[in-house]
Amino acid sequence: MRTVAVVGASLAGLSAARSLRKQGYDGRLVVIGDETHRPYDRPPLSKEFLAGTIGEADLVLETDDEDLRAEWLLGARATGLDRMRRALRLADGSELRADGIVIATGAAARTLPGAEGLSGVHTLRTLDDARALRDELGRGGRLVVIGGGFIGAEVASTAYALGLDVTVIEAAPTPLAGPLGERMGAIVSALHADHGVRLLCGVGVKGLSGERQVDAVLLEDGRSVPADIVVVGVGARPCVEWLEGSGLALDNGVKCGADGRTSLAGVVAVGDCANWYDPRAGAHRRVEHWTGARERPDAAIATLLAGGAVEPGVPRPPYFWSDQYGVKIQFAGHAAGADSVTVEEGAADDRDVLAVYRRAGQPVAVLGMNQPRLFTRWRKQLSVSL
Helix, strand or coil: CCEEEEECCCHHHHHHHHHHHHCCCCCEEEEEECCCCCCECCHHHHCHHHHCCCCHHHHECCCCCCCCCEEEEECCCEEEEECCCCEEEECCCCEEECCEEEECCCEEECCCCCCCCCECEECCCCHHHHHHHHHHHCCCCEEEEECCCHHHHHHHHHHHHCCCEEEEEECCCCCCHHHHCHHHHHHHHHHHHHCCCEEEECCCEEEEECCCECCEEEECCCCEEECCEEEECCCEEECCHHHCCCCCCECCCEECCCCCECCCCCEEECHHHEEEEECCCCEEEECCCHHHHHHCHHHHHHHHHCCCCCCCCCCCCCEEEEEECCEEEEEEECCCCCCEEEEEEEEHHHCEEEEEEEECCEEEEEEEECCHHHHHHHHHHHHHHC
């Protein structure tokens, strides 16, 4: 291969570029990113950066002495892929031909219909999003978070610490029931009530009110929740619309094998946009976690450089963490399909717990709240047993 293009300049794209050099690729390397920023770390955006305890320099992912010998095309958005000519089309009308392509375009925050042009309404996905939200939170007021998932919970926790009046609205009866199951989802989401943050569950959002500036969130049951600031945290969609018509198989992202290979030779996908096959589950899963974006590119690049001739391995069980109200939450594996959850250490009421999820007696997932050492041991066991 004389030219490899990495489409996406966040953690997954940077990890792919590093892996290319680490695995011996010495040809032309082009990294394309639609943001103007160099690669930066996203997890702190909803926590330390939003709180103002770290600055933008602390988010930088590249080291001072790192030289990937790459061409960086930042502020450049990919708009299409011509599989016959192996060419990437960019928004400025230019194109780039490449022998190998790594798709790492990530995901974008879902928005709330009708919120366009209304001041005070935010999503949180990019550095620019975090800058704008941090400025508003600094002025105080009433914050309403729509969505009780991890991003929403982290924003609520940060805003609470900054002294704002915070309400979290969740359409599902139990927040975090999807990733954690109902029992443990209820325990983790109870952190809101522990700290005086209002949590409204089992009710959907009808819309927002306000002329130029948002002033309330309207609920489907007729209630109105006053708001000076609204954060919409209702999930993310994979950024793959630019690949429609390319011949690449798309299904909740770019459909991949267990090693990132796609339906087109010479094209692999990594990060939040990649729907990898999970041999353990016998199904495809899109993993939107920091560790997946850092670890999985190694396997995808090995596949790319070998022309698909290597046997795919089994990806490590997905792992993520969250910091809320001073509690460190860690989770590995998949809660879906577990037929039991047992508390192995600590007490759920104290928010100091280690819980193991099992299916037919076999561990399939583990959750820790302020149990980092024991969690690490269980996570290692999980990787071996699954």
